[in-house]
Amino acid sequence: xxxxxxxxxxxxxPLLVGVSLLVFLILRLIPGDPAQILLFGANPTPDMVxxxxxxxxxxQSAPAQYWLYAQRLVRGDLGYSYVTNSPVMSxxxxxxxxxxxxxxAALGVALVLGFVTGILAGMWPGSVIDxxxxxxxxxxxxxxxxxxxxxxxxxxxxxxxxxxxxxLGGPTAIVLPALxxxxxxxxxxxxxxxxxxIEVYQQPYLLVARAKGMAPSRxxxxxxxxxxxxxxxxxxxxxxxxxxxGAVAIEIIFGRPGLGQYLVSSIQQKDIPAIQGVVLFVAVxxxxxxxxxxxxxxxxxxxxxxxxxx
Amino acid sequence: xxxxxxxxxxxxxATVEAPTGGQPGRTGxxxxxxxxxxAVGVLLVLVLxxxxxLAPSDPTSIVGDARGHxxxxxxxxxxxxxxxxxxxxxxxxxxxxxxxxxxTFFAALVGVPLGMLAGYVGRWPxxxxxxxxxxxxxxxxxLLALVIVTIRGPGTTTVVAAVAVSFAPVFxxxxxxxxxxxxxxxxxxxxxxxxxxxxxxxxxxxxxVILPELIVVLSSAIGWTTLLSATLNFLGFGVxxxxxxxxxxxxxxLSHISQAWWIxxxxxxxxxxxxxxxxxxxxxxGGRLTRGGGRRRRPAxxxxxxxxxxxxxxxxxxxE
Amino acid sequence: MSAAGPDPLLELRDLxxxxxxxxxxxxxxxxxxxxxRPGEAVGVVGESxxxxxxxxxxxxxxxxxxxxxxxxxxxxxxxxxxxxxRAMRSVRGREIGLVYQDPMAALNPVRSIGAQLREPLxxxxxxxxxxxxxxxxxxxxQVGIYNPARQLAAHPHEFSGGMxxxxxxxxxxxxxxxxxxxxxxxxxxxxxxxxxxxxxxxELTRDLGIALVLISHDLSVxxxxxxxxxxxYAGQVVERSPAISLFEDPRHPYTxxxxxxxxxxxxxxxxxxxxxxxxxxxxxxxxxxxCPFAPRxxxxxxxxxxxxxxxxxxxxxxxxxxxxxxxxxNASPLKVAx
Ligand SMILES: Nc1ncnc2c1ncn2[C@@H]1O[C@H](COP(=O)(O)OP(=O)(O)O)[C@@H](O)[C@H]1O
Ligand code: SF4
Ligand SMILES: [Mg+2]
Numbered sequence: 001x002x003x004x005x006x007x008x009x010x011x012x013x014p015l016l017v018g019v020s021l022l023v024f025l026i027l028r029l030i031p032g033d034p035a036q037i038l039l040f041g042a043n044p045t046p047d048m049v050x051x052x053x054x055x056x057x058x059x060q061s062a063p064a065q066y067w068l069y070a071q072r073l074v075r076g077d078l079g080y081s082y083v084t085n086s087p088v089m090s091x092x093x094x095x096x097x098x099x100x101x102x103x104x105a106a107l108g109v110a111l112v113l114g115f116v117t118g119i120l121a122g123m124w125p126g127s128v129i130d131x132x133x134x135x136x137x138x139x140x141x142x143x144x145x146x147x148x149x150x151x152x153x154x155x156x157x158x159x160x161x162x163x164x165x166x167x168l169g170g171p172t173a174i175v176l177p178a179l180x181x182x183x184x185x186x187x188x189x190x191x192x193x194x195x196x197x198i199e200v201y202q203q204p205y206l207l208v209a210r211a212k213g214m215a216p217s218r219x220x221x222x223x224x225x226x227x228x229x230x231x232x233x234x235x236x237x238x239x240x241x242x243x244x245x246g247a248v249a250i251e252i253i254f255g256r257p258g259l260g261q262y263l264v265s266s267i268q269q270k271d272i273p274a275i276q277g278v279v280l281f282v283a284v285x286x287x288x289x290x291x292x293x294x295x296x297x298x299x300x301x302x303x304x305x306x307x308x309x310x
Numbered sequence: 311x312x313x314x315x316x317x318x319x320x321x322x323x324a325t326v327e328a329p330t331g332g333q334p335g336r337t338g339x340x341x342x343x344x345x346x347x348x349a350v351g352v353l354l355v356l357v358l359x360x361x362x363x364l365a366p367s368d369p370t371s372i373v374g375d376a377r378g379h380x381x382x383x384x385x386x387x388x389x390x391x392x393x394x395x396x397x398x399x400x401x402x403x404x405x406x407x408x409x410x411x412x413x414t415f416f417a418a419l420v421g422v423p424l425g426m427l428a429g430y431v432g433r434w435p436x437x438x439x440x441x442x443x444x445x446x447x448x449x450x451x452x453l454l455a456l457v458i459v460t461i462r463g464p465g466t467t468t469v470v471a472a473v474a475v476s477f478a479p480v481f482x483x484x485x486x487x488x489x490x491x492x493x494x495x496x497x498x499x500x501x502x503x504x505x506x507x508x509x510x511x512x513x514x515x516x517x518x519v520i521l522p523e524l525i526v527v528l529s530s531a532i533g534w535t536t537l538l539s540a541t542l543n544f545l546g547f548g549v550x551x552x553x554x555x556x557x558x559x560x561x562x563x564l565s566h567i568s569q570a571w572w573i574x575x576x577x578x579x580x581x582x583x584x585x586x587x588x589x590x591x592x593x594x595x596g597g598r599l600t601r602g603g604g605r606r607r608r609p610a611x612x613x614x615x616x617x618x619x620x621x622x623x624x625x626x627x628x629x630e
Numbered sequence: 631m632s633a634a635g636p637d638p639l640l641e642l643r644d645l646x647x648x649x650x651x652x653x654x655x656x657x658x659x660x661x662x663x664x665x666x667r668p669g670e671a672v673g674v675v676g677e678s679x680x681x682x683x684x685x686x687x688x689x690x691x692x693x694x695x696x697x698x699x700x701x702x703x704x705x706x707x708x709x710x711x712x713x714x715x716r717a718m719r720s721v722r723g724r725e726i727g728l729v730y731q732d733p734m735a736a737l738n739p740v741r742s743i744g745a746q747l748r749e750p751l752x753x754x755x756x757x758x759x760x761x762x763x764x765x766x767x768x769x770x771x772q773v774g775i776y777n778p779a780r781q782l783a784a785h786p787h788e789f790s791g792g793m794x795x796x797x798x799x800x801x802x803x804x805x806x807x808x809x810x811x812x813x814x815x816x817x818x819x820x821x822x823x824x825x826x827x828x829x830x831x832x833e834l835t836r837d838l839g840i841a842l843v844l845i846s847h848d849l850s851v852x853x854x855x856x857x858x859x860x861x862x863y864a865g866q867v868v869e870r871s872p873a874i875s876l877f878e879d880p881r882h883p884y885t886x887x888x889x890x891x892x893x894x895x896x897x898x899x900x901x902x903x904x905x906x907x908x909x910x911x912x913x914x915x916x917x918x919x920x921c922p923f924a925p926r927x928x929x930x931x932x933x934x935x936x937x938x939x940x941x942x943x944x945x946x947x948x949x950x951x952x953x954x955x956x957x958x959x960n961a962s963p964l965k966v967a968x
Contacts (some may be wrong), residue, residue, distance in 0.1 A: 018445030022457075029461045142586035144537055146544050147560055147578030150567045158568045204735035211690055211730075212750045212801065213723035222749070226740050241450030248452060249544060253564060264545055267460050275460050283449050301740045302785045 004298050012291050016284065017070075023280045024069050027272055028062065078277035083269050088277035091262065098258035102181065102250065103243045105174045109182030111236075114189025121190065122197025122228070123220065133190055140187030146249040149180035153253075166255045177254045181246045185239055192235055196228035203227070230301045237293030241286040344594020351587045358407060361400035369393065369401040369554040380572050387572035389562065399576040402554035406543070407584070409466065410536040413473035417535070418528060420474070421481025426512050426520075428482065429489025440486055446479040451538055456547075464547040472547075473538045477531060484527050488520040495519075526596040533588030540581050556581050638704070639808055639841050640666040640689070645701040647684045647693065647865075656914045658684040660865035661701070663941060668808060671835065671842040673856030673873065675849050675888070679911060681865035682845045683731075686813050690726060691718045705809070724754040727802030727840075729831070731814035733794035737786040743770075743797050744782030750804045769800040773830060792823035799831060806838055813845045828855060849888055853877055861885050864912050864922035867941060870949040881948055881955040883929045921953070929954045 035052040053059050057068050072079070078088035117137070121130040156176060157165035164173045200206065201224060209223050248260030259278055266274035298304050357364060367373045372392040380387040387395050424443075428436035446454060455472035462468040492498060493516070501515050542548050543557030551558075556577040563574025647659035659681040666672050674682050688699050691710060703710040710721060722728075730736040737746060747766035751757045757765065763782060770778030773796040786794055795815060802810055812831060816824040832855045835842040846852045852859055853873040861869040861882060869882035880886040887907045909926035912918055920935040921927070927934065934953055941951040 014441060015444055015448055018442065019448050022445055022449075026457055026460060031461075138586065138589070139582070141589060142533070142582045144540060144560075144578065144581045144585070146541065146557075147574060147581065150560070150564060150571075150574050150578070154567050154571050204730055204732055205738040207687075207692060208728065208730050208736045208798070208801075209738065209746075209749070210692055211722050211728035213719045213721070213753055214749065215719060222745075223738050223741070227738065230740070242452075245450035245452035248456075249541060252545070263456065267456060267547070270460075272460070275457075279449065279453055279457055282453055286450060287448050303739060303787060 001298060004304075005295055008291060008294050008298075012287055015287055019283045019287070020070060020073055020280065021066065023276045023283070024066050026276055026279075030272065033058070073280070078280070079273035081266075081271055081274045083266075083271045083274070088273050091274060092259065092277055092281055095257055095259050095262050098256050099244070099247050099251070099260060101174060102177055102247050102256060102258060103240075105178035106180075106182035106185065106243055106246075107240070109178050110185035110189055110239075113183070113186035115193065117186070118190040118193025118232075119197065119220070119225070122194040122201070123216075125194070125198050130194070133194070137187035137190040140183050141191070143184065145180050145184055145246050146253060148183060149176070149250060149253045152176050152180055173254075177250050177256065180253070181243060181250050184246075185243065188235065188239060189232060192232045193228060196231055197224055200224045200227045226300065230297055230304070233293055233297050233300065237290045240289045241282075244282045244286065343590055344597065347587050347590035347594060350583075351591055354403075354583065354587065355407070358400065358403045361397075361404055364400060367394045367397045369398045370552040387570065389559070389570075389573045395559075395573060395576050398554040398559055399556070399580055402556045402559055402577060403580055403584075405466070405549060405553065405555040406536060406540055406557065406581070409469055409473065409539040409548075410532055410584075413470045413477065413539060414528065414531050414535045416470065416474035417477035417531070418481050418524075421478035421483075422485050422524065424478070425482035425485030426489045426516065427508075429486040430493055430508060430512055430516065432490070432493070436486070440482070443479040443482045443486075446476075447483065449476075451476040451534075452541060455538060455542055459542065459547045466549055469539050469542045469548045472542060473535050476538065477535060480531070481527065485520065485524065488523050489516055492516050492519045522595075526592050529595055530588055530592030533585040533592070536581060536584045536588070636667050638665045639668045639706060640664075640843075641702075641704040642685070642689070643702045643704065645685060645688055645703065646699070647681070647688050648698040650696060650698075651915065654915045657917055658865055658914060659688060660917065662862070662865070662867050664860055664867060664870075666809065666841050666843060669836075669839045669841050670858070671832065671844060671856045673852030673859040674843060674845045674862060675852050675859060676847065676862030677907075677911060678847055679914075680862040682847075682862055683813050684865075685862075686728070686811050686843070686845060689811060690722055690728060692722075720754065723750040723802075723807070724805045725807050725809065727805070727807040727810045729795070729799055729802045729810065729812040729815045732818045733791050733798050734818065736798045737794055739786055742783050742785055743789075747782070747797070747801050747804060750801065754805045765804070766800075769804055770797070772834070773797070773800040775800075790823075791819050792827055795819060795827050796830065799827075799834065803834060803838060803840060807840065809841045809843070810835055811843045811845070814847070815844070816851060817846065817848075824851075831855070849877075861888070864917065865914065866922065866951065867949075868923065868951045870941070872947055875948065879958055881950045881958070882952050883927045883954075883956060884923050886956050887926070887928075921951075929956070 033049070033053070035049050035056060035058060050059075057065050060068070076089060078092070080086065081088055081091055084091065117129075117133045121127075121133040124130055153165045153176060156163045163175050165176065166173075206219065206223055209219055214222070244259070247258060248263060250256070251258045251260040252264060259282070263275065263278045265271075266278065294304075370393065373394050374392050385396050389395055389398065424439060428439040430436075449457070454476040455469075458472035458475050459468055462471060489512075498511060498515050501511050506514070539548070540555075540557030540560070543555045544561045546558070546561065549555040549558050559577040560574045560581070563570070563577070566573050642662050642664040645659055645662040645664075646657070649656045649658060662681070662685055664672070664674075674685070676682055684693070687693050689703050689705075689710065691699075691713070693699055699711060701711070705721070705725070710718065713721070737743065744763060744766055747769060748757075748759065748762035751762040751765050752759065755762075766782055767778040770781060775781055775793060775796060786797075789797065799815075802812075815831060816827050819827060828851060831842065831844070834840070842855070844852055844855055849859075853876065856873050859871060859873050859876050860867045861871075861876075861884065863884050869876070869880070869885050871881070876885065877889070880889050884907075891907055907926060912922050912925070918924065918935065920933075920938050921930070922938075924930045924934045929952075931954060937953070939951045939953045941949050943949050
C-alpha cells in the first residue's frame with residue numbers, strides 16, 4: 001500500500017508542474033502588455049512602463065520568468081491583484097470558506113441522496129422505487145444547475161417562503177445553493193451506484209456469500225457495497241472539480257462572495273494575477289482530492305494498488 | 311455518460327452470462343427510449359432551423375408589455391423588456407446549438423487524431439502527449455474554458471474556442487484508450503507486415519473499429535458542450551445583449567424570477583431537453599453500436615442503462 | 631433406491647424449478663426425486679443445462695424470487711421450501727455448505743480470505759473475531775494451505791485456482807455442516823489439480839462425516855467419489871444407481887450414450903473433448919409430452935414420444951426412467967428370475 005501511495009504521489013508532481021506552466025502561460029498569451037494594462041488610464045510615459053516591466057520581471061526571457069513564477073508559487077506567493085494590490089493568496093483565503101462551505105454542503109447532498117437512492121434502486125432493479133429513481137436521475141442529469149437554482153428559489157423562497165434566496169444569513173441560507181449544486185451530482189451517483197450494484201449482485205461471490213447464510217443487510221454492507229463503491233469513488237473524485245466549477249454560477253445566483261464570484265469579477269476586470277491564482281488553486285485542490293480518492297480506492301480494492309485492471 | 315458501457319463493451323465484448331444470475335424481463339426499454347429520443351432530436355433541430363418561419367415575432371423587438379404573462383398571443387410570455395420569449399427561445403437555440411456543435415466538432419478535430427496517434431505510437435511520445443492532456447484535464451472544464459475567455463476576451467467565437475479546448479482532451483483520452491486496445495489486434499499487425507504506413511493503418515484499420523465508440527462519445531458530448539456553452543453565456547462571456555441565447559436568457563430571467571418565472575422557463579426547459587436527448591441518444595447508440603447491433607442479448611447490462619453519466623466517467627474508465 | 635438404511639438426511643420429492651423468461655416459461659428442473667443419507671457421497675451427472683445447478687440452488691433456497699420452486703426439500707425432517715427467510719439463513723452455511731463451480735469468481739476479490747472465512751464462523755457459531763481467526767487458520771491448514779495464519783490477510787487474487795477452490799471448500803465446511811453441495815467443483819480447474827481437489831473433497835467429507843452431493847457433467851469425476859449416482863437429463867433424474875453398476879451396466883439409453891462418448895475419446899487427453907452425444911437437449915421452454923430423450927434415443931419407439939416414462943425400480947438397486955431400458959449386460963440368472 002505504501003509503495004502504491006508513493007507511486008501515486010510521485011505521478012502527481014509532473015502534473016503540478018504542467019498545471020503551473022499552463023497557468024503561467026495565460027499571462028504570456030494575453031494580447032497586450034500587462035504593464036500597459038496595469039497603467040491603463042494613467043497616461044504612462046515609456047519610462048514608467050519600462051520600470052514596471054522590470055518590476056514584474058517582464059523584461060526577462062520566458063523560461064526565466066517561469067522559473068521566477070514557480071519559485072514564488074512554492075513559497076505560496078500567487079502575486080498581487082492588479083485591482084486591490086493585495087496578495088492574491090489572502091484574497092483567496094478570504095473567499096475560500098464560502099466556497100468550501102458550498103462545496104461540502106453540495107457534496108453532502110449528493111452523497112446522502114445519491115447513496116440512498118442508488119442503493120435502493122440497485123438492490124431492487126425494476127421496482128417502483130427504481131423506476132422513480134431512474135426517471136428523476138435521468139432528468140437530474142439533464143437540468144442545468146443554474147436553471148435548477150432559479151426553480152428552487154421560485155418554489156422554496158418566493159412561493160413557499162421557507163428558505164432565504166440570497167446571501168449568507170444563517171444556516172438555512174446554504175440549503176438552496178447546496179441543493180442546486182448537489183442534485184445533479186446526486187443523480188450521477190445514483191446511476192453509477194445502481195448499475196455497479198446490479199452488476200455486483202450478479203457475481204458468483206455474492207451467491208456464495210448468501211450460501212454462507214448472510215442476511216441481506218450484511219451482504220450489502222460487507223460484500224456488495226464494498227465492490228460497487230470503487231468505481232463510484234473514482235467518479236466522485238472527478239466530479240469534485242465540477243463542484244468548484246459549478247460554484248462559479250451558483251455563487252453569483254445566490255450572492256455568495258466565494259471564489260467563483262471572485263473569478264468572474266476578476267475576469268471582467270482583467271485582474272490577471274487573481275485569475276491565475278484562483279485557477280491554479282482550484283486545479284491543485286482538484287489534483288489533491290483525486291490523489292486522496294485514488295489512495296482510498298487502493299485501500300478499498302487491493303487489485304487497484306497492484307495495478308490490476310479489472 | 312454512456313461511455314461506461316461503451317468502454318467496457320469494447321474491452322470485454324464476450325461477457326459470459328452466468329446461467330443462474332440472469333435477471334428476467336425488462337429488456338429493450340432503453341432501446342425504445344433511445345429511438346424516441348432520436349426522433350425528438352431530429353424534430354428539435356428542424357424546429358430550430360425553421361425558427362424564422364415558426365417564431366411569432368422578431369426575437370429582439372419589443373412586442374408587448376414588459377414581463378407580460380404567457381397568453382394566447384405570446385405562449386411563453388414576454389421578457390423583461392417585452393420581447394416574445396418563444397421567439398427568443400427559438401432563435402436562441404440556433405445560437406446555442408451552433409456553438410455546441412461547432413465546439414464539439416473542433417474538439418474532436420483536435421482530440422481524435424491526437425488520441426489516436428498517441429495511442430498508436432505509444433511509448434514515450436504517446437505517454438508524453440497523454441500527460442499533457444492530463445494537465446488539461448486537471449482543470450475542471452469550466453475553469454479551462456474561463457482561461458480561454460480570459461485570453462481571448464468575451465464573444466461567441468471565444469465560447470466556441472473555450473468549449474472546444476476543454477473537450478479536446480476528453481476526446482483524446484477516450485480515443486487513446488480505444489486505439490491502444492485495437493493496436494495489438496492481429497489485423498493491425500497484419501497490415502503492418504504488409505507494409506502499410508501508420509496513417510493508412512489508423513485510417514483504414516483502426517478508425518473503423520473505434521468509430522462506434524467515437525460516435526457514442528460525440529453524441530453525448532453534444533449535451534455537455536451545450537451545457538458548457540450555455541454556462542459561459544449565462545456568465546456573460548458569450549453573445550452581446552440583444553442577441554438571444556439560452557444561457558444568456560437564463561441569466562436575464564434570474565433577476566425577475568420572483569415576478570416573471572416564465573422568462574427563464576422556456577430556455578431552461580430547452581437546455582434540459584437538449585442534454586436529455588443527447589444522453590438518451592448516446593446511450594441508445596452505445597447499446598446498438600458497441601454490442602453488435604443488439605444481436606447479442608445482454609439483459610443484465612441493458613438493465614443497468616447508464617444514461618448520461620458525465621464525461622468524467624468516460625475519462626475515469628478510459629484511464630483504467 | 632429402496633434399500634433400507636438410516637433415515638435420509640435430505641430428500642427431494644418432485645422438485646420443480648421454473649423461470650419466467652422472454653419466450654415463456656423455462657422448466658429447469660422437472661420433478662427430481664433424490665435421497666441423500668448421512669455421511670454418504672451422492673453424485674449428480676448430466677450435460678450442461680440439465681438443471682444440476684438449479685437443483686442445487688433450490689435446495690439452498692437461493693433462486694431469485696421470480697423463480698417458481700415447487701415440490702419439497704426435506705432436510706432433517708423439515709421441508710426447507712416452507713421455511714422463512716430467516717430460518718433458511720441459519721440452514722445455509724451451518725447445515726448445508728456450498729462449493730461453487732468457479733473458484734475464480736466464488737471469492738469476493740476485495741476482501742481478505744480471512745474475512746470471508748470468518749463470516750460463517752462468527753455468524754453461525756457465535757465466535758469472536760479472534761476465535762474465528764484461529765479456527766480459520768486451522769481450516770486453511772486442513773485444506774492444505776501452507777502458512778495459514780499469514781495467508782488470512784491475503785486476497786483471493788494472490789492464489790491459484792486450485793488454492794482458491796481449497797479456500798472455498800474450507801469456507802463451506804467451516805461450520806461442519808451435515809451436508810455439502812459441490813457444484814462442478816473441479817470443472818474450472820487445470821486438469822493437473824482437478825484430482826487433488828477432488829481427493830481433498832472426498833477425504834474431508836469422509837473424515838468429518840459430511841454427506842456430499844457432488845455435481846458434475848463428467849461421469850468419471852462423479853463415479854470416482856460417489857457411492858451412488860443420479861443421472862439428470864432435461865431437469866429430470868433418468869437413472870439412479872450405485873456408482874459401480876452404473877459404469878459397468880448402464881440401463882438408461884442416455885447413460886449408455888454418455889459412457890460411449892467417453893470411451894470414444896479415451897485415447898485423447900482428458901480435457902480435449904467433453905463427452906458429446908449426437909443431437910441436442912430439448913428446449914426447456916417447450917418440453918415434449920413424452921420422454922425428453924426420445925429425439926436422440928436409439929431405442930425410442932413410437933409410444934416413447936407420447937407417454938413420459940417415470941422413474942421406476944428396475945432391479946433391486948437401480949431406478950430407470952425409460953420404457954425400453956438397455957438390457958442388463960451380464961444379467962445374473964438370479965436377477966432375471968426376479
Ligand atoms: N435465473 C435463471 N433464469 C432463467 N433461466 C435460468 C436461470 N437459472 C438457470 N436457468 C436455466 O435453467 C437451465 C438449467 O440450468 P442449470 O441448472 O444451471 O444447468 P446445469 O446442469 O448446467 O447446472 C438452463 O437452461 C439455464 O439457462
Ligand atoms: S423412454 Fe424411450 S425414448 Fe426415452 S430413453 Fe427410454 S427408450 Fe429412449
Ligand atoms: Mg451448473
